[in-house]
Amino acid sequence: MNGFKKSFVKSFLTAALTLAVSTTTVCSTSVFVNAKEASGTNLDYTVNGSVNNLSFDKTPVGRHGRLHVGKCSNYAAPTILDEKGKAVQLRGASTHGIQWFPQYVNKEAFQSLRDEWGINTVRLAVYPREGGYLDGSGAQMDRTIKQGVAAASQLGMYVIIDWHVLNYNPNETIDGAKSFFTKYASLYKDYNNVIFEIANEPTGTDWYNGSSNDLYTYSKTISNVIRNCGSKAIIICGTNTWSQDVDAVAAKPLSTAGIDNCMYTLHYYAATHYDNLKSKLKTALSAGTPVFVSEFGICDASGNGGVDIQNANSWMSLLTQNNIGFCCWSLCNKGEQASYIKTSTPKTSKWTKDELTTTGIWLVNTCRALSAKEDANQSSTGKDDSSSKDKDKSKDSGASKTNPPSTNDKPSGSSKDKSEGKNGSKDKGSVTAVATSGGDWGTGATVSFTVSNNGSASSKWTVSFDAEGEISNIWCAKIVSHKDNHYVVTGMDYNGTLAAGQSTTFGYNITKTSNQSGNASNVKVTCN
Numbered sequence: 276m277n278g279f280k281k282s283f284v285k286s287f288l289t290a291a292l293t294l295a296v297s298t299t300t301v302c303s304t305s306v307f308v309n310a311k312e313a314s315g316t317n318l319d320y321t322v323n324g325s326v327n328n329l330s331f332d333k334t335p336v337g338r339h340g341r342l343h344v345g346k347c348s349n350y351a352a353p354t355i356l357d358e359k360g361k362a363v364q365l366r367g368a369s370t371h372g373i374q375w376f377p378q379y380v381n382k383e384a385f386q387s388l389r390d391e392w393g394i395n396t397v398r399l400a401v402y403p404r405e406g407g408y409l410d411g412s413g414a415q416m417d418r419t420i421k422q423g424v425a426a427a428s429q430l431g432m433y434v435i436i437d438w439h440v441l442n443y444n445p446n447e448t449i450d451g452a453k454s455f456f457t458k459y460a461s462l463y464k465d466y467n468n469v470i471f472e473i474a475n476e477p478t479g480t481d482w483y484n485g486s487s488n489d490l491y492t493y494s495k496t497i498s499n500v501i502r503n504c505g506s507k508a509i510i511i512c513g514t515n516t517w518s519q520d521v522d523a524v525a526a527k528p529l530s531t532a533g534i535d536n537c538m539y540t541l542h543y544y545a546a547t548h549y550d551n552l553k554s555k556l557k558t559a560l561s562a563g564t565p566v567f568v569s570e571f572g573i574c575d576a577s578g579n580g581g582v583d584i585q586n587a588n589s590w591m592s593l594l595t596q597n598n599i600g601f602c603c604w605s606l607c608n609k610g611e612q613a614s615y616i617k618t619s620t621p622k623t624s625k626w627t628k629d630e631l632t633t634t635g636i637w638l639v640n641t642c643r644a645l646s647a648k649e650d651a652n653q654s655s656t657g658k659d660d661s662s663s664k665d666k667d668k669s670k671d672s673g674a675s676k677t678n679p680p681s682t683n684d685k686p687s688g689s690s691k692d693k694s695e696g697k698n699g700s701k702d703k704g705s706v707t708a709v710a711t712s713g714g715d716w717g718t719g720a721t722v723s724f725t726v727s728n729n730g731s732a733s734s735k736w737t738v739s740f741d742a743e744g745e746i747s748n749i750w751c752a753k754i755v756s757h758k759d760n761h762y763v764v765t766g767m768d769y770n771g772t773l774a775a776g777q778s779t780t781f782g783y784n785i786t787k788t789s790n791q792s793g794n795a796s797n798v799k800v801t802c803n
C-alpha cells in the first residue's frame with residue numbers, strides 16, 4: 276500500500292472508530308432539505324422593529340434544550356442534536372469584535388434577531404489581541420460577555436463565546452486562553468445554552484504534527500480546562516489556514532484523547548471561496564468530522580468588496596443538506612460589506628427594512644426561510660418540541676440549572692456508586708446489569724447502566740426493564756423493542772459482547788411528566 280493509501284486508510288479507521296464510540300442511535304429525521312434561494316436586495320419578510328413576547332417554551336432553547344454532538348442516520352458526520360436526539364441547525368449572528376462594538380450586545384438587539392430575523396444563536400467575538408481581552412479591554416469585555424450571555428439566556432437563544440484568535444498560532448496566547456476558559460466554563464457550567472469556541476482562525480501551524488505547538492495540542496489543552504471546570508458544553512475548535520483545513524482533523528480528532536462533544540470549524544466568504552473549499556468540507560464530512568461554520572460572509576474575505584449571492588446560496592444549501600450550523604459576520608454598522616446594518620443607522624436594535632445592508636437582507640431572508648421550515652417540520656410531525664420545562668426558572672435566572680447531562684458523555688467504563696440512586700440489579704446467567712439514576716428534572720430523567728460479565732466465557736447481552744415515559748435518546752446501546760413502559764435493549768457492535776470479566780455502560784434520556792419516575796425498574800438480563 277502506498278503512503279497516501281495508508282494514511283487514507285488510517286484516517287478512515289480513526290474516523291470509523293470515533294464514530295463507533297460516539298454513536299447515538301435514536302435520531303429524528305432531518306428538518307431541513309435546501310435553503311431557499313435568498314436575495315440580497317428584496318426582503319421577503321416584514322422587518323419593522325416589532326418583537327414577540329414568546330413564552331420560554333417557544334424559544335429556541337425552550338424547544339431544543341441542551342445541545343450535543345451525536346450521530347444521526349441522516350447525515351454522514353456527527354452533527355448537532357437537541358436534548359431529544361433531534362437534529363437542529365444553528366442559525367447564528369456573529370458580533371463584530373466586542374471591544375469595538377459592545378453596543379450591539381443587548382437584549383433588544385438579540386430579540387430583534389430572534390423574532391424578526393429567524394436567528395437562534397449569537398456569537399460573541401472576543402478578540403484576545405487588537406486592543407482586546409489580553410491587551411487592553413479585558414474588564415469591559417467581561418461585562419459585555421456577561422450581558423450577552425444573560426440576554427441570550429433570557430431570550431432562550433444559544434450563545435457562543437468565541438476566543439477570536441485571528442492570524443496567528445493560538446498557542447501564542449494559550450495562557451490567556453486557559454484563564455479565560457477557566458473563568459467562563461466555571462461560570463456557565465450549568466447553562467444549557469452556552470457553547471465555547473476556543474480559537475477563531477488559527478494560522479501558521481498544522482492541525483496535528485506531533486509537536487506541542489500544533490492545534491491538536493492547543494485544542495486538547497483548552498478542552499480539558501473546560502471539562503475540568505465541569506462544563507459539558509459543545510466545544511468548537513479552529514482549524515489551520517483561517518479555519519479552512521477542516522479536512523485535516525480526521526487524522527487526529529480530540530475524541531482520540533477521550534474528549535467528546537467537539538466540533539471543528541470551516542469558515543468561508545462567498546466572494547472568495549468556491550469549489551476547493553467546498554471539497555474540503557465534503558472530505559471532512561465523509562471522514563466523520565463534525566463541522567461547524569462559526570463564521571462566514573457573503574462578501575470577500577476582507578469583510579468588504581463585492582458580494583456573491585449565488586455562491587452564498589450554494590454554500591447555504593450545502594450547509595443545510597448536512598445540518599451544519601453557521602454564524603454570519605457581523606452584527607454592526609461599520610462601513611464594510613459584511614456589516615448587517617447601514618452605517619447611517621445608529622440604532623442598536625429594532626431595525627427596520629431600510630436600515631439593513633445587503634448582508635442584513637440576505638441573512639433575514641435565509642434565516643427566516645430556514646426557521647419557517649423548522650416550524651413546518653414540527654407541525655407536520657404533529658409535535659411541537661416545546662415543553663414548559665424550566666420555563667419560570669429560566670426566565671428568572673437567565674438559564675436553566677436543571678439540565679440533563681450531555682448524551683455524548685464518554686462512558687465511564689466502571690460502575691458508579693451503587694448506593695446512590697440505584698434502581699435495580701438482576702442476575703441472569705453470568706451477566707448483571709445495574710441501573711443508576713443520573714438525575715431527574717421533572718419533565719425528563721437520565722439513567723445509566725453498567726453491564727458486567729462475571730462469568731468465565733464471553734457473552735452477548737440483552738437488558739429489559741420498565742421505565743415510565745418515552746426514551747428520547749440512548750447511547751452505547753439500541754432499543755430492540757418497546758411496548759408501553761417496557762423496553763428491551765442490546766449493545767452495539769463494540770460492546771454487545773463482553774469477554775469474561777469485562778463490563779460496559781450505556782444510558783438513556785427519557786421524556787416524562789413530573790409524576791412519572793423515568794428510572795429503570797424490573798431490570799433483567801439475558802445472555803446468549
Ligand code: IDC
Pocket residue numbers: 405441475476517542544570576577578579604609611613
Ligand atoms: C475583520 C473585520 C474588520 C477588522 C478586521 C481585523 O471585518 O472590520 O478590521 O477583522 O480585526 C475573518 C475574521 C474576522 C474578520 C473577517 C473579515 O474572523 O475577524 O473581520 N474575516 O476580514 N476571517 C475571514 C474574514
